[in-house]
């Protein structure tokens with residue numbers, strides 16, 4: 279409604295409207311003015327202004343028309359004015375609501391467009407990792423032993439002296455404790471027993487037999503700790519797989535046959551094994567297993583003609599310690615040493631992995647250099 283057109287501010291009498299047909303055309307005029315504006319493009323704030331202009335309670339056009347046209351209307355016009363005003367009000371309210379909905383819809387469309395996820399944008403590339411070589415070798419060894427009836431158990435890395443030494447027949451002041459020069463934990467005063475990082479996986483022999491009656495066939499993969507100075511072949515943390523088989527009639531032949539089976543599975547059927555006498559307090563007899571050098575075919579001579587760099591010309595490579603379980607150990611776990619027998623072995627995984635995959639520095643396993651790790655996907 280143009281500002282010059284302030285008809286709702288005046289009464290019908292002022293406007294010279296006295297007949298119903300004049301009332302009708304006056305309302306038609308107002309409606310046309312409303313409609314002209316209603317088709318404009320609105321944003322929310324302008325829509326509100328427009329709404330208040332028409333529907334505002336005090337000064338909105340419809341209130342003004344009510345006050346200035348309807349209320350003071352001559353009795354013979356009141357009906358017509360009332361009817362026309364109702365029509366106009368219904369029309370105005372419907373239109374204003376219609377525009378409100380369309381503004382809302384537009385805004386929704388806008389925000390959808392704004393927030394649309396563009397699936398064609400390049401994503402963040404997260405490289406897929408792989409198992410560490412040590413983990414892979416654990417897995418290889420586990421698969422071989424599981425296939426011949428062993429199960430896999432794991433144990434604590436923090437041990438008591440009892441499990442790490444005493445129950446394995448290594449009493450206090452026994453010289454082999456020196457070999458394992460050990461990490462002890464600093465404990466609060468009054469702690470019941472000293473604790474240390476296990477120096478081998480052998481404590482799990484004891485823990486397993488304490489829990490379980492024979493027959494026992496387990497392997498124990500895990501981390502072990504010794505106070506070694508780091509160099510190409512030493513690390514203060516390394517990995518072992520312990521093995522233990524105890525049953526009513528396990529013989530030395532079962533023992534060597536099992537080890538030979540494992541070594542051939544791991545290095546290939548072409549290798550030979552041999553054992554030499556050795557010493558461990560918890561096995562008797564104790565042996566050290568060797569494998570014929572898988573790299574020079576047990577000749578000591580490299581394909582190029584020189585000395586084999588892997589076995590340094592010895593033709594054999596020392597693999598790991600093992601033996602028949604010392605009957606003294608059964609005493610610690612309430613097994614009857616007259617009724618059972620068995621064997622145990624302790625494989626150093628890092629050394630085995632280095633041998634098999636031609637790695638010349640044990641430190642590479644702990645440095646997390648992806649250029650190294652990626653070579654073993």
Ligand code: PHE
Pocket residue numbers: 477478479480520521558561599600601622623624625
């Ligand atoms: N625990 C021994 C070590 O770490 C290895 C071993 C295990 C030897 C089982 C014999 C039997 O040196």
